[in-house]
Amino acid sequence: MENMDFNLLRALDVLLEEVSVTRAAYRLGLSISAMSRTLTRLRSATGDPLLVRAGRHLVPTPYALKIRENVHALTRDVRTILCPQQQEMNLKKLDRTFVLRANEGFLSVAAAPxxxxxxxxxxxxxxxxxxxxxxxxLPLREGRIDLEIGVLGVSAPEIRTRLLFRDAFVGAARIGHSLFIDDDISVARYAACSHVAASRRGTxxxxxxxxxxxxxxxxxxxVVVPGFPEALEIVRQSDLVTHVPRSCLAACSDSSAGIPGLRLFQLPVQTPEIAISAMWxxxxxxxxxxxxxxxxxxxxxRQVFASCR
Structure with a gap:
């Protein structure tokens, strides 16, 4: 099929409909001479004269009459496939299953809304x-996942991304912890504490x-635990400290009183910003x-994590 010119299909459809080189040239925006050359190419490709002169006019051959309806339908189908019309989507009738992949911290805050x-x-x-x-x-590539939400990692080069929100770490320790001997938490005092880390990989x-x-x-x-809620619970009942993304606090806190038994603080060191993205x-x-x-x-x-921006 590498030698086929599908532009000829459209020209053939118009020629068989107009039965006139002049009118076909006008419809296709071509000169009459260019349209004549196209008819010559069509005759060569089909092995049939297609249109022959009868006095001052052209008339279709029996073969042209035979294929006219098929050519018109085929041209319409090709146009539909290669130039699809944008149709308005009816969300109320949309019947589809979407698979989303996200970690527990995101789901605990954002799944319900x-x-x-x-x-x-x-x-x-x-x-x-x-x-x-x-x-x-791989699940995105294979179509097993429609949308993934999280921090960008090792990914395929073709994967599309969209930034959803930016997050940052905050520290947490129990109320009354010696870390809060004064409001200015030094790096030395922070580093001297025993810590709880949250890591799915156990690092x-x-x-x-x-x-x-x-x-x-x-x-x-x-201590290393799989998730941030577990880290906060351990810290609440011990002298260990931890750090968590600000976004996960909404799932662990009382809207009026914060997280019972815990005090949050700004880390005395600078950590990289956390960019949470959608991937597909x-x-x-x-x-x-x-x-x-x-x-x-x-x-x-944007609504749920407004405080993280």
Whole structure:
């Protein structure tokens, strides 16, 4: 098929409809001589004269009459495939299942308002939240995940991303901890504490350790837990300290009294900003339903995590 010129199909359709080189040239925006050359090419390609002179006019051959309807239908189908018309999506009738992957911290804060927004806009849509054991892009590539939410990691180069919100770490210790002997928490006093670290991979080292090392300090991580809620609960009942993303505090706090038994503080070291993004495969770029899903997730995040920006 590499030798086929599909522009000829459109020209053939117009020629068989107009049965006139002049009128066909006008419709296609070509000169009469260019249209005549196109007819010559069509005759060569089909092995049939297609249009022959009868007095001052052209008439279709039996073969041209035979293929005319098929050519018109084929041209319409090709145009539909290669130049799809944008149709307005009816969200109320959208019947689809979306699979989202995010960690427990995000879900504990944003899942409920996200579900509410999705159900309000598209009541027949179904959501499935998948676990996020790692940052592997393979589920996105294979279409098993529609949208992933989290920190960018090792990813495929084609994966599309959209920033949802920016987050930052804050420290936490129990009320009455010796760390709060005065309001100015020094790096030395902070580093001297025993720490709880939250890591799905079970690692003892993180961004805080890098920041302390640059200042010549080293901390002791006594406990590693999978998630931030567990870290906060341990800290609340011990003399250990921890740090958590500001975004996760909404799920652990009382709206009027903060987190019972805990006091938050600004870390005495600078840690990198946390960028939380939505990630998807480019196969969904032009999908109106997926575009709506991405826009809805972004709108919910802007509302829920407004304090993190």
């Amino acid at each position: 996200l579900v509410t927004a999705i159900m309000k806009g598209a009541p027949q849509v179904r959501l499935r939240f998948a676990p996020k054991p790692d940052k592997d892009a 003892f080292r993180g961004p805080v350790d890098d920041a302390l090392e640059q200042l010549g300090y080293q901390r002791t991580v006594s 495969h480019p196969r969904f770029d032009a999908d109106p339903a997926h575009q709506w899903l991405r826009d809805t997730v972004q709108a919910v995040c």
